Amino acid sequence: MYEDFASTLAATMWSDLDETPNRDGPTAEITDIETLVIDGNFPWTIVLLKTDEGVTGIGEAYPSPGVHEIITDYLRPVLVGENPLDVERLYHLMRESLSGRGSQWGVGTIAISGVELALWDAAGKLLDQPVYQLLGGKLREEVRVYADCHAGEAMVASAEEGQEEATYEPEAYAQAARMAVDDGFDIVKFDLDVPSGREIDTLSRHFDPPEVEHKRRIVEEVTEEIGHDAEVAVDLHWNFSPSTARRLCRAIEPYDLAWVEDPLPPENTDAMRELKRCTDAALLTGENRYGRHGFRDLIEEQAVDFLAPDVPKTGGIAETKKIADMAEGYYQALIPHNIGSPVATVATAHVGATVPNFVALEYHAREVPWWDDLVAQDEPLIQNGRLAVPDSPGLGIELDWDVVEEHRKHADR
Ligand SMILES: [Mg+2]
Incomplete structure (x- = not known):
């Protein structure tokens, strides 16, 4: 149900953010996003962003209840099929998709942050460059x-x-x-x-x-x-x-x-x-x-x-x-x-x-x-x-x- 809601919302947003820019540059496609928790001195929440190129971007979200649900139920439907190299556009797309439910602060922003880290990791691996570059x-x-x-x-x-x-x-x-x-x-x-x-x-x-x-x-x-x-x-x-x-x-x-x-x-x-x-x-x-x-x-x-x-x-x-x-x-x-x-x-x-x-x-x-x-x-x-x-x-x-x-x-x- 959540996935339907998120997809519908993304499809009806009045925005150019869901338009992939035309270009001849490198492309890839996000195929899935998952989370797992490592039991450290905090519950370290790891984000795995998978692509059709075999590259997996690894990110981390601040420990917080609800991060897993927001990422898998709301952000994953919006991002699957998108090009992970479009980090800036996808960041704004995520913010827009959660605009009424905490993309400005709180757990919504935390979930977006975790995915953003994974996007940078995937982008760097796809382009064969470190993130700092x-x-x-x-x-x-x-x-x-x-x-x-x-x-x-x-x-x-x-x-x-x-x-x-x-x-x-x-x-x-x-x-x-x-x-x-x-x-x-x-x-x-x-x-x-x-x-x-x-x-x-x-x-x-x-x-x-x-x-x-x-x-x-x-x-x-x-x-x-x-x-x-x-x-x-x-x-x-x-x-x-x-x-x-x-x-x-x-x-x-x-x-x-x-x-x-x-x-x-x-x-x-x-x-x-x-x-x-x-x-x-x-x-x-x-x-x-x-x-x-x-x-x-x-x-x-x-x-x-x-x-x-x-x-x-x-x-x-x-x-x-x-x-x-x-x-x-x-x-x-x-x-x-x-x-x-x-x-x-x-x-x-x-x-x-x-x-x-x-x-x-x-x-x-x-x-x-x-x-x-x-x-x-x-x-x-x-x-x-x-x-x-x-x-x-x-x-x-x-x-x-x-x-x-x-x-x-x-x-x-
Ligand atoms: Mg302190």
């Missing part, structure tokens, strides 16, 4: 990757061994920071919206000086431990009120952090802009924003220093590049959010390689020992806090299907 060529051979060290239980897990117990004490953070730096990372990030051990009401997002002091001590301990070996960032996950965020930023300004992430709830750009005006701390936000329109006010109002679009969520590879291009005019830089598998990570690296205003991308899976095994190559993707942008066609990696199968999440499990 199709985007205009790379500005850097490798992209910087930062280690998200989390906090508490996850921080212990990501340290693999040597981290003794889950605790939110500053000494534990310092120990985890040293391990990440010893692994070669030169930016480390920690969660700072964590319990101090006192009984407090967190709903108001208002925190008193002893709470702020607990956070300051964590920052002090970490920065003392690693000195200039690495930059330090902290993530506040939208959990502080403007007055508390001001108080906290003031307290940690002396430690010259790389950035303070999501100090305020995500909806109010005015509040973020006001916070930026009264602190020297560099601010970052954006993992909850969708597309260039979702980032427009953050950019135009210069409400933060750094933007964190999530490539498999915000619209995909080309949309993220467009966000970077908009931001570049305001001297803002990208530090993309990334909680994905190697597919999402490499897709983000291709964007990072092709725009000047890119600092580093997130690596969120240090606690998943088989993350690298998903890629059918011997060398780890990330070495010494850098990811060499693959030169092979498409995204430039192939999955190891035995490892995928081993960790594949089935509906009946």
Whole structure:
């Protein structure tokens, strides 16, 4: 029923988007689109876009309920039979086909993003070119990757061994920071919206000086431990009120952090802009924003220093590049959010390689020992806090299907 609805809708849209341009260039045809889920530290949702040339484009959508249904029931009927080389046209065709059901933000945009990544991978493979080349060529051979060290239980897990117990004490953070730096990372990030051990009401997002002091001590301990070996960032996950965020930023300004992430709830750009005006701390936000329109006010109002679009969520590879291009005019830089598998990570690296205003991308899976095994190559993707942008066609990696199968999440499990 859904397929009928989607096909009918696509057929009746008043648009030229469903007209394949006339040309003599290379063509192929999309024959099917499927999804599968890898049971990582998030349910990594892989998109497989098959073509009549025997090439399969691999993409990844941000983990979200409903992605599989939207891709298979709505987007597949619209895209089967289309030429996967028409990435830009098909992106707009997908947006138009979901225009009343979330193609501007939310799970609809996430589904579109996953397919868009697979389209770029297929296009690159069909044209025998890496994605970065199709985007205009790379500005850097490798992209910087930062280690998200989390906090508490996850921080212990990501340290693999040597981290003794889950605790939110500053000494534990310092120990985890040293391990990440010893692994070669030169930016480390920690969660700072964590319990101090006192009984407090967190709903108001208002925190008193002893709470702020607990956070300051964590920052002090970490920065003392690693000195200039690495930059330090902290993530506040939208959990502080403007007055508390001001108080906290003031307290940690002396430690010259790389950035303070999501100090305020995500909806109010005015509040973020006001916070930026009264602190020297560099601010970052954006993992909850969708597309260039979702980032427009953050950019135009210069409400933060750094933007964190999530490539498999915000619209995909080309949309993220467009966000970077908009931001570049305001001297803002990208530090993309990334909680994905190697597919999402490499897709983000291709964007990072092709725009000047890119600092580093997130690596969120240090606690998943088989993350690298998903890629059918011997060398780890990330070495010494850098990811060499693959030169092979498409995204430039192939999955190891035995490892995928081993960790594949089935509906009946
Ligand atoms: Mg974050």
